[in-house]
Amino acid sequence: xxxxxxxxxxxxxxxxxxxxxxxxxxxxxxxxxxxxxxxxxxxxxxxxxxxxxxxxxxxxxxxxxxxxxxxxxxxxxxxxxxxxxxxxxxxxxxxxxxxxxxxxxxxxxxxxxxxxxxxxxxxxxxxxxxxxxxxxxxxxxxxxxxxxxxxxxxxxxxxxxxxxxxxxxxxxxxxxxxxxxxxxxxxxxxxxxxxxxxxxxxxxxxxxxxxxxxxxxxxxxxxxxxxxxxxxxxxxxxxxxxxxxxxxxxxxxxxxxxxxxxxxxxxxxxxxxxxxxxxxxxxxxxxxxxxxxxxxxxxxxxxxxxxxxxxxxxxxxxxxxxxxxxxxxxxxxxxxxxxxxxxxxxxxxxxxxxxxxxxxxxxxxxxxxxxxxxxxxxxxxxxxxxxxxxxxxxxxxxxxxxxxxxxxxxxxxxxxxxxxxxxxxxxxxxxxxxxxxxxxxxxxxxxxxxxxxxxxxxxxxxxxxxxxxxxxxxxxxxxxxxxxxxxxxxxxxxxxxxxxxxxxxxxxxxxxxxxxxxxxxxxxxxxxxxxxxxxxxxxxxxxxxxxxxxxxxxxxxxxxxxxxxxxxxxxxxxxxxxxxxxxxxxxxxxxxxxxxxxxxxxxxxxxxxxxxxxxxxxxxxxxxxxxxxxxxxxxxxxxxxxxxxxxxxxxxxxxxxxxxxxxxxxxxxxxxxxxxxxxxxxxxxxxxxxxxxxxxxxxxxxxxxxxxxxxxxxxxxxxxxxxxxxxxxxxxxxxxxxxxxxxxxxxxxxxxxxxxxxxxxxxxxxxxxxxxxxxxxxxxxxxxxxxxxxxxxxxxxxxxxxxxxxxxxxxxxxxxxxxxxxxxxxxxxxxxxxxxxxxxxxxxxxxxxxxxxxxxxxxxxxxxxxxxxxxxxxxxxxxxxxxxxxxxxxxxxxxxxxxxxxxxxxxxxxxxxxxxxxxx
Numbered sequence: 001x002x003x004x005x006x007x008x009x010x011x012x013x014x015x016x017x018x019x020x021x022x023x024x025x026x027x028x029x030x031x032x033x034x035x036x037x038x039x040x041x042x043x044x045x046x047x048x049x050x051x052x053x054x055x056x057x058x059x060x061x062x063x064x065x066x067x068x069x070x071x072x073x074x075x076x077x078x079x080x081x082x083x084x085x086x087x088x089x090x091x092x093x094x095x096x097x098x099x100x101x102x103x104x105x106x107x108x109x110x111x112x113x114x115x116x117x118x119x120x121x122x123x124x125x126x127x128x129x130x131x132x133x134x135x136x137x138x139x140x141x142x143x144x145x146x147x148x149x150x151x152x153x154x155x156x157x158x159x160x161x162x163x164x165x166x167x168x169x170x171x172x173x174x175x176x177x178x179x180x181x182x183x184x185x186x187x188x189x190x191x192x193x194x195x196x197x198x199x200x201x202x203x204x205x206x207x208x209x210x211x212x213x214x215x216x217x218x219x220x221x222x223x224x225x226x227x228x229x230x231x232x233x234x235x236x237x238x239x240x241x242x243x244x245x246x247x248x249x250x251x252x253x254x255x256x257x258x259x260x261x262x263x264x265x266x267x268x269x270x271x272x273x274x275x276x277x278x279x280x281x282x283x284x285x286x287x288x289x290x291x292x293x294x295x296x297x298x299x300x301x302x303x304x305x306x307x308x309x310x311x312x313x314x315x316x317x318x319x320x321x322x323x324x325x326x327x328x329x330x331x332x333x334x335x336x337x338x339x340x341x342x343x344x345x346x347x348x349x350x351x352x353x354x355x356x357x358x359x360x361x362x363x364x365x366x367x368x369x370x371x372x373x374x375x376x377x378x379x380x381x382x383x384x385x386x387x388x389x390x391x392x393x394x395x396x397x398x399x400x401x402x403x404x405x406x407x408x409x410x411x412x413x414x415x416x417x418x419x420x421x422x423x424x425x426x427x428x429x430x431x432x433x434x435x436x437x438x439x440x441x442x443x444x445x446x447x448x449x450x451x452x453x454x455x456x457x458x459x460x461x462x463x464x465x466x467x468x469x470x471x472x473x474x475x476x477x478x479x480x481x482x483x484x485x486x487x488x489x490x491x492x493x494x495x496x497x498x499x500x501x502x503x504x505x506x507x508x509x510x511x512x513x514x515x516x517x518x519x520x521x522x523x524x525x526x527x528x529x530x531x532x533x534x535x536x537x538x539x540x541x542x543x544x545x546x547x548x549x550x551x552x553x554x555x556x557x558x559x560x561x562x563x564x565x566x567x568x569x570x571x572x573x574x575x576x577x578x579x580x581x582x583x584x585x586x587x588x589x590x591x592x593x594x595x596x597x598x599x600x601x602x603x604x605x606x607x608x609x610x611x612x613x614x615x616x617x618x619x620x621x622x623x624x625x626x627x628x629x630x631x632x633x634x635x636x637x638x639x640x641x642x643x644x645x646x647x648x649x650x651x652x653x654x655x656x657x658x659x660x661x662x663x664x665x666x667x668x669x670x671x672x673x674x675x676x677x678x679x680x681x682x683x684x685x686x687x688x689x690x691x692x693x694x695x696x697x698x699x700x701x702x703x704x705x706x707x708x709x710x711x712x713x714x715x716x717x718x719x720x721x722x723x724x725x726x727x728x729x730x731x732x733x734x735x736x737x738x739x740x741x742x743x744x745x746x747x748x749x750x751x752x753x754x755x756x757x758x759x760x761x762x763x764x765x766x767x768x769x770x771x772x773x774x775x776x777x778x779x780x781x782x783x784x785x786x787x788x789x790x791x792x793x794x795x796x797x798x799x800x801x802x803x804x805x806x807x808x809x810x811x812x813x814x815x816x817x818x819x820x821x822x823x824x825x826x827x828x829x830x831x832x833x834x835x836x837x838x839x840x841x842x843x844x845x846x847x848x849x850x851x852x853x854x855x856x857x858x859x860x861x862x863x864x865x866x867x868x869x870x871x872x873x874x875x876x877x878x879x880x881x882x883x884x885x886x887x888x889x890x891x892x893x894x895x896x897x898x899x900x901x902x903x904x905x906x907x908x909x910x911x912x913x914x915x916x917x918x919x920x
Contacts, residue, residue: 040064040088041121049132049153052160053307056132056153057081061121063135063151064094065186070227070307078204078219078229080188090119093184093245093264096153098137098166101180101273102146106292110179110273115140115149122151130155146176147293156234156304161321163234165302170293178291179273182266183303184245185231187219191655192261197646199655200682204229207688207695208242208267210285214324214389214397215239217267218314218688222655224681226310231267232323234302238396240286241268241773244716251702251715260653262702262717269301274773282776283384285692286398311684312743319345319371324389324397327372330811331750332399332693333757334361337406337827339814340377342399343369343806348391360385361401369806379403382761384693402693402757407796407812407829410759411478414789417763418471419483422447422782430525431514433459435486436494437467442764443710443780450515450528452711454539458513459499462607462722462784463708463767465555468495469608469786470765473793476562477830479573479872484566488576491559500556500589501547508592509547510556516544550602553593558611558790560586564618569847570872580622586615587627594634603641604651605659607722608790610729613665621902639670648675649682657686657699657723661791664730680734683727689747693757694771697750699723701768708784709767716775721768722784724754725791732795736883739837742803749811752795755788756829765789797833798826800855813853820858826850836862840884841892841918846904848876851913860889862918869909877904880918890920 041061049056050071057067067081079095080087087094093116101110115137123136137149150167164183170176187204194203200223209216215238219229233239244250244263251263271279275288293299308317318325324346334340342363344350350373355361360381366374379385380403387399404410424438424447439448439456448457455461459468468490475484494514496502501509516522517533518540527533564582567574574582590612593602612635619628642648642663649659660679668676687699701721705713728751735744758765758778767783770776798812800822808815812828826834831849835842839855843864852865866876880892895917898905907914 040084040094040119042085042088044121047133051132051155051162054162054305056162058096058133058153059084059094062094062096062119062140063122063124063133063153064096068095068229068305070229073227076202076221078187080186080190082202083188083190088119091116091246091248093186093247093266095184095186096151096164097184098149098151099180099182099184099245099266100168100178103177103179104146104172104174106175106177110277111144113141113145116184118142125150127152130157130159146170146172162305163302164305165234165300167298167300168293169298170295173295175295176293178270178293178299179276180268180290181270181301182243182268183237183301184264184266185217186264187229189262194654196650196654200647205686205700206265207690207700208239208265209690209692209695210239210242210400211326211691212238212240212286212398213395214326214691216318216323218690220311220685220688222682222685223678224311224683224685226308226313228308228311228314230306230308230314230317231303232306232318232321234304235300237267237269237301237303238286238289239267239269240289241271241274241284242266243268243271243274243773260655260702260715262700262715267303271773279773279776282773284773284776285400286386312741314689322347324391324395326397326399326691327746327806328399328401328691328696329806329809331696331746331753332401332691333404333750333753334377334379334401335404335407335410335756335827336379336382337814338379338812340379341806341809342375342377342387343372344375344389344397345372346391346395346397348393348395351390351392353387353389356386356388357381360403361387363387372805374806377401400692400694404756404759405761407756407827408478408831410756410763411474411792411829413761413763414470414759414765415474415478415480415483415763417765418467418474419486421445421764422467423486424449430522431458431516432498433494433514436490437471437487439464439467440764440782441710441780442760442766442782448781450531452517452531452533452535453537453707454513454516454544455537456708456781456783458515458544459494460511460513460544460552461549461708462551462555462704462787463781464513464515465552466708466767466784466786467782469555469558470782470789472559472562473786473790476565477793477796477832479566479570481573481872484563484573485575488563488574491563492576495556495559496585506547508588509596510549510552510589510592511545511547512549512552513539513544516541547596548599550593550599550604551606553589553599554606554608554611555786556589557586557615558608560589561611561615561618565846569877571874573872583618583622583624587619587624587631590615590631591627591634594631601652603638605649605661605663607658607661607726607787609659609662610665610794611790612662613669635666636670639666639672642667643672643675647678647682649679653703657683657701657727661726661729665733668733680730683730684747687723687727687731687747687751689743689750694719694769697724697728697747697752697754699727699751704784705768705770705779708781709779710781710783713779717771718767719769719771720754720757720788722787722791724751725788725795728752728754728791728795735799735837736835736840736842739801739835739840739884739886742801745799745801745811745837748795749799752792755785755792758785758788792829796828796830797835798824798828798831798850798853799835799837800824800853801837820856822855822857824853824855826853831867834864838886839889839892840882840886842881842883844879844881846877846879847873848907848909860920862892863915864918865913865915866907866909868911868913874909876907876909876914877901878907878916879904892918892920894918
């Protein structure tokens with residue numbers, strides 16, 4: 001684009017009238033006419049319109065979007081207007097483009113059509129209000145296209161909302177099938193080349209609710225602030241599927257650790273032609289459909305654009321626009337022992353609600369609550385389940401659920417699989433990885449002992465440490481004697497003195513990997529010749545034994561910490577070392593990281609870095625003053641540095657979703673509340689509340705199918721990768737301080753539950769689910785699931801709320817009213833944490849488990865039942881905290897006389913449930 005052209009474009013932007021149309025440009029050439037290579041035609045300028053909610057700018061030549069700026073947002077643009085010139089050539093899509101597959105008759109090959117494939121100026125059509133702009137798209141489609149395609153930008157009948165619509169008219173003498181139809185959704189997720197502080201101001205992420213007629217796309221700013229954009233169907237344009245568009249510069253962060261770009265996607269209203277071919281045999285979110293147009297028939301597809309003032313207002317904005325809204329409690333992941341609740345808000349009556357597979361979820365209608373229809377759901381069949389809701393007006397809303405085993409049972413299965421199928425014993429292993437819990441290849445049902453990515457087979461990084469980190473955190477909440485014995489063997493045999501130096505100047509330093517590819521150092525080892533060892537990931541001995549990766553340290557701290565907690569709070573389970581040895585190991589590992597400045601990324605937030613705060617808390621409880629002061633000083637230095645940064649989070653990549661977990665906790669701990677809030681807001685910008693098991697609470701991760709999963713992975717949206725579990729930690733922590741903000745609970749609990757879906761029916765846990773429609777499967781490597789389960793374990797708890805609209809509900813348990821009491825059965829994975837939101841009361845057990853909780857609706861009294869004594873837990877240790885100050889609620893304490901130990905009330909357990917009453 002020349003300097004003169006840019007100047008002309010700027011002049012057009014400044015001169016555009018309110019609700020006016022600049023002079024239209026006649027089409028250049030007829031359909032299929034030869035023409036020189038063209039672009040979007042930026043040199044012709046733009047059209048500008050002011051609607052009640054947007055400033056809309058269209059490229060005059062193409063009538064695709066040049067800018068979409070919400071009114072009152074100081075010029076913020078949801079679209080990549082600043083990348084318009086770079087994206088102006090063929091095969092780059094814009095908002096306003098259309099793609100489809102069609103064929104004559106009902107058989108034969110499908111033909112692909114796209115208005116972005118070969119750019120030509122479109123034919124502008126005369127318009128009358130409420131139409132803002134209209135065009136015949138024939139010039140930018142091939143001559144053999146069977147449809148006359150007309151696009152319109154208009155204002156809806158309410159005089160407020162912007163609509164994009166397409167008319168497809170069959171111009172042939174035969175019926176034509178539409179096997180696929182997509183509307184590219186191009187928004188500014190293009191982070192490449194930006195500083196983090198700039199990304200926070202200009203970029204957006206988008207998350208799909210792929211729920212057919214009840215579907216929508218939400219576009220949220222990276223900083224988590226309003227406004228948010230919602231794209232919803234206009235007329236019958238179901239959100240059936242979500243497809244990555246092939247573009248010249250597709251997702252760009254598979255190998256480089258620079259600024260990520262997730263790629264461009266399209267909303268698909270029909271997808272059968274892909275399901276027959278590229279997606280064959282893959283279970284999609286919705287049944288693939290097609291449409292048939294008779295000769296001369298016209299069908300209209302379109303979407304409407306809504307503005308929500310903030311992320312928390314998205315559901316209310318949908319309700320105001322008379323769109324179907326669903327709220328699932330505890331979300332859309334349903335353990336079989338949980339009585340889930342589903343609330344629906346839509347004016348039309350529900351005609352039918354069914355599950356597929358049939359009977360996989362039992363559905364029982366309840367009395368309506370205000371404007372919400374209410375249902376109780378009970379999971380019957382393990383796995384993915386789709387609920388289809390048909391309303392009396394013909395609207396179909398789909399919801400995707402995942403039914404799991406009871407949470408405690410699923411986690412028990414996980415432990416069993418880890419310590420049997422993933423338990424590696426080979427005393428002759430030259431890399432000294434034995435005995436250990438190692439990466440597992442589910443496709444071949446074998447332990448991964450060699451991989452071109454050294455860490456995968458070397459117990460290092462997230463991809464190799466994941467299995468043993470999972471094992472450690474499982475034992476912290478579900479200790480089992482035989483599993484603990486094996487884990488202690490791992491600590492003594494592979495971790496201490498193996499993965500971690502036990503002597504010398506590097507003592508307590510953590511190696512990057514035990515496995516390496518180095519034929520000089522290991523000339524007799526039979527390296528697999530089928531593996532490509534030429535990658536930078538195939539570390540040699542020197543690189544593998546370096547101790548300069550900060551991300552490796554929290555995992556080791558967590559391993560020692562888990563054994564400390566079990567040894568300290570249970571009897572007879574841990575035998576290799578005393579509790580204080582494990583606590584010292586945890587501290588010294590953290591201290592090595594905190595005192596060695598040459599460790600990369602040590603001042604960034606680290607995956608499962610919350611463990612440092614957990615460790616600090618225990619050091620203080622044990623009155624280890626010197627160690628506590630040292631660790632606290634190191635964390636304080638981090639907090640001070642994060643406070644100096646305009647945007648505190650970062651990682652090896654320019655933008656990432658991994659550091660927020662630790663940064664929120666540490667800045668909050670030291671009173672840097674503004675930075676904690678910035679961090680929380682950022683999490684809410686990329687961690688949505690979506691009516692789908694896959695996307696609800698799914699903090700975005702796109703790149704670790706290459707780094708921590710089965711070979712051959714791509715940059716692809718990862719469903720319930722470790723972002724889900726880790727980012728749930730700050731969100732649920734924030735909810736406990738703000739119990740009236742139910743949005744935090746729903747998002748955080750969705751992320752906390754996400755990691756349960758990774759566990760299959762035998763106990764194997766996958767790194768993540770592949771979301772691209774050609775994949776739609778769990779990854780076959782256990783890989784870097786460990787940090788995700790760290791989140792599952794850290795977040796495990798039952799949350800009791802009294803919602804204004806829905807009444808008393810439990811997340812992670814079953815609730816029933818019994819006269820003056822609300823009684824809850826905790827059913828989360830560990831049953832050691834309960835939060836009673838109306839009282840701001842956080843109850844936790846260091847040993848023992850909760851059997852029941854009862855809350856008085858007339859007074860502030862609370863009763864908790866602790867499960868019967870066991871040989872390893874004859875006593876329970878109850879902690880009482882109140883992270884939220886609720887008006888009228890005093891300081892809680894157990895009624896009666898209890899001794900205390902390390903700040904916990906010691907409860908002698910009986911051979912039946914022991915009940916304790918608390919009051920304020």
